[in-house]
């Protein structure tokens with residue numbers, strides 16, 4: 259059996275912060291797991307180094323389920339983003355190790371390919387509707403079959419999802435949280451107009467998505483969903499905060515626009531009511547924030563019973579290690595829906611060389627044994643950690659609002 263002899267946390271910031279766990283076995287096999295929790299990175303670093311790594315040394319790396327249970331039930335304090343991200347990193351690294359020892363890509367261990375590739379969606383973000391449509395055209399030219407549309411809200415200085423001029427979109431943008439301003443009435447006017455003009459310009463063969471980023475009340479979400487119905491969006495994401503899962507019943511009464519939720523979820527308990535009552539259509543929980551491949555498979559299996567499909571979060575704060583794991587999961591899971599794709603910077607790609615590829619609107623994890631992703635530790639050292647926060651959001655009268 260491969261015995262774990264070392265586990266190390268590597269912090270690097272090639273454009274943004276990433277936390278990676280590297281596990282080494284006595285036969286020299288290594289495995290990687292992403293442990294990045296945007297804006298709260300060092301909490302996971304401490305959790306891993308102080309509380310998890312000492313428990314790993316000497317364990318059989320093949321006993322993935324047992325290690326998962328040990329770290330979950332054995333902690334006494336269950337769930338939460340920090341705990342579940344730390345468990346996810348260990349779990350992902352162990353799947354990587356198992357694949358390398360078997361000489362197989364991880365998707366083969368998960369049952370093999372259930373499709374030819376994973377449908378992914380690109381991002382089109384613009385200050386104006388015209389800019390957004392222009393970006394969407396470019397994504398379609400690049401081969402994407404699905405595009406998420408976000409545009410600025412007239413009269414507001416900043417909007418979620420819109421990059422600063424000349425820069426890539428990076429949500430964790432300040433040494434202290436930056437503040438943005440929000441107006442629901444203006445937003446509810448601009449989004450249907452964005453979709454109307456996008457359909458006119460782009461036609462009906464491309465899937466169009468939109469992220470509300472938790473900013474509406476349930477009844478406002480119902481209104482937006484019904485206003486967008488004529489334009490047949492693929493999904494409307496995070497329309498309202500989902501701590502109150504029951505709130506989605508009200509939204510469902512008012513719209514047939516498909517709903518996607520769950521990028522901030524960290525366990526099956528966060529989505530149990532949503533799934534069992536068919537209150538959503540896509541579950542966005544990820545390998546990295548929801549307990550690894552092992553736990554995400556459990557969530558997907560529950561969702562499958564109710565014809566809910568996966569649509570995993572994949573913004574740039576999820577490292578190439580998480581992206582690789584998402585693609586192995588996505589290729590093999592029966593109820594795959596779509597995967598978010600926000601390409602990393604060339605600096606990030608150089609630190610994390612990987613086998614996954616994009617082709618004709620689909621992504622494939624590649625056939626290298628394990629996850630098919632590595633970390634160049636020498637290069638990683640050149641990019642030191644810098645504290646970075648996600649922004650906060652206020653209404654025009656100064657009330658703190660969901661970002």
Ligand code: CS2
Nearest residue numbers: 296429469521572573575598
């Ligand atoms: C998001 C992200 O990709 C998405 O759908 O909502 O941009 C999210 O804000 C960041 O990943 C937060 O870390």
Ligand code: MG
Nearest residue numbers: 469495496521
């Ligand atoms: Mg989102």
